[in-house]
Amino acid sequence: MIRLVVAAALLIGAAGSGAAQTVLRVGDQKGNSQAVMEAAGVLKDVPYKIEWREFPAAAPLLEALGAGALDTGLVGDAPFTFAAAANVPVKAIAAIRSTQEGLAVLVPKESPIRSFDDLKGKKIATGRGSIGHQLVLAALEAKGLSPKDVQLVFLAPSDAKIAYSQGAVDAWSTWEPYVSQEEVLFGARRVITAEGLTPGLSFQVARPDAIAGKRAELQDFVQRLSRARAWSLNNVAAYADTWGRLMGIPPAVPLNWLSRAKIRITAVDDAVVAGEQQTIDLYFRSGLISRSLKAEDVVDRSFAPAIEAALASQ
Numbered sequence: 244m245i246r247l248v249v250a251a252a253l254l255i256g257a258a259g260s261g262a263a264q265t266v267l268r269v270g271d272q273k274g275n276s277q278a279v280m281e282a283a284g285v286l287k288d289v290p291y292k293i294e295w296r297e298f299p300a301a302a303p304l305l306e307a308l309g310a311g312a313l314d315t316g317l318v319g320d321a322p323f324t325f326a327a328a329a330n331v332p333v334k335a336i337a338a339i340r341s342t343q344e345g346l347a348v349l350v351p352k353e354s355p356i357r358s359f360d361d362l363k364g365k366k367i368a369t370g371r372g373s374i375g376h377q378l379v380l381a382a383l384e385a386k387g388l389s390p391k392d393v394q395l396v397f398l399a400p401s402d403a404k405i406a407y408s409q410g411a412v413d414a415w416s417t418w419e420p421y422v423s424q425e426e427v428l429f430g431a432r433r434v435i436t437a438e439g440l441t442p443g444l445s446f447q448v449a450r451p452d453a454i455a456g457k458r459a460e461l462q463d464f465v466q467r468l469s470r471a472r473a474w475s476l477n478n479v480a481a482y483a484d485t486w487g488r489l490m491g492i493p494p495a496v497p498l499n500w501l502s503r504a505k506i507r508i509t510a511v512d513d514a515v516v517a518g519e520q521q522t523i524d525l526y527f528r529s530g531l532i533s534r535s536l537k538a539e540d541v542v543d544r545s546f547a548p549a550i551e552a553a554l555a556s557q
Contacts, residue, residue, distance in 0.1 A: 265291040267460045270304040270316025273297070273420055274489040276468055279506075282478070282485035283471035291460045299400050300370055305331055305448075314453035315461060319418070320444040320522045325372030327541045328523075328532035334454060334543040335446035337465045337550055338515040339472070341506040343437035345419035346378055349407070352430035356413060359435040360386070365413035366394045368403040372531065374441070375416035377522065380529045381440040390529060423500035424492065442518030447508075454543060465546055466553035469508040473557040476507065508554070510547035 271277050277295050280286050286293070296313065298304040301322035307313045309331040317339070318326075326333055348367065350356045356365070359382055369375035376395070383390060396403075396412050400421055407415040414434065415425075425431035437443070447468065449461055475482045483497035490497075509515065520538040527535045 265457060265460055266294055267291055267457060267464060268294045268296065268314045270296050270298055270307060270313045272301065272304065272317055274486055276317050278486035278489050279475050279482055280467060280471045282482045283474040285467040285471045300373065302370055302372065305333065308333055308450060314457055315447060315449040318446055318448055319374035320442060320446060320519055321374040321377035322372050323446050323448060324522050324526055325532065328534060328536055332450055333448045334451060334541060335511060336449050336461065336543050336546045337447040338509045338511055339445040339506060340443055340509055341504045343441060343443045344503050345422050345500055346374055346437035346441065347422050347433035348378065348414050348416045348435050349422060349425050349431045350414050350434055352432060356434060362414055363392050366396050367414045367416055368396045368398050368406050368412040369416040370399060371397040374418050377441055377525065378437045379416050380525060382435055385440060419500045419504065420496060423496045427496045427499050442521050444515065444518050462546060462549045466549050469550050469553040470557060472506055472508045473554060476505065508550060510550040511542045511544045512547065516542060
């Protein structure tokens with residue numbers, strides 16, 4: 244009888260402990276962070292619960308974050324800037340750098356278009372405020388052109404894919420893994436990439452109330468993500484295999500993407516702030532945001548020591 248009472252007490256205690264466990268609500272895009280963290284084995288002993296939510300692009304992720312449905316998420320610098328200018332409560336707590344070969348303007352393999360210059364007057368699908376939009380604006384500016392020199396068609400990735408595939412638009416300015424999916428599976432061609440045109444930044448962002456109330460969990464999460472990204476640089480095939488399995492996409496697609504992306508985490512430092520200011524200034528000059536921002540005001544540098552410590556341990 245005593246043993247039964249003790250066992251029951253243990254079960255109640257375990258249930259109470261589980262109920263009290265902090266939940267970190269994490270937004271992800273196409274399995275990006277979850278896949279690399281699972282592949283690297285850094286999710287085995289998490290002392291809090293992670294609730295993953297999947298999004299096709301940064302815009303709906305940021306909407307969910309602004310509505311309080313998420314604590315943190317992964318987004319590109321361009322949609323982050325768009326959201327910050329619209330007063331969405333969000334701060335960048337860690338930066339992600341990668342090569343810009345996977346941010347590109349695509350045309351179908353049979354298209355007569357051979358260069359970005361050939362797109363003058365043509366229809367380009369992309370998401371409003373997205374990194375695809377950022378690329379088009381930066382490319383136009385670099386060539387001395389204006390947004391009026393092309394026809395931008397603002398569509399979510401799924402709708403852009405349909406319009407592009409059916410010939411309703413001439414090109415699609417998009418990002419990974421959509422670029423590699425089109426290249427590998429359908430023979431699409433990149434007529435321009437963002438190399439040398441955009442800062443190549445993405446951000447792990449968080450709500451200010453989450454930074455205040457779940458700082459320990461957020462700090463632990465970005466440390467684990469930092470270690471996972473460092474691991475992935477030398478284990479591309481294993482990461483690609485996990486991502487392909489999670490997304491149900493042939494492994495050749497993520498292998499094409501990840502072998503050239505060289506994705507890595509970095510702390511928010513002066514170089515990151517300068518890169519974000521570059522994006523803010525581009526969007527303000529283009530009239531995409533109605534007010535300028537100071538990059539320093541939309542970042543949180545306080546997670547830098549934790550990130551640097553995680554990277555030093557690798």
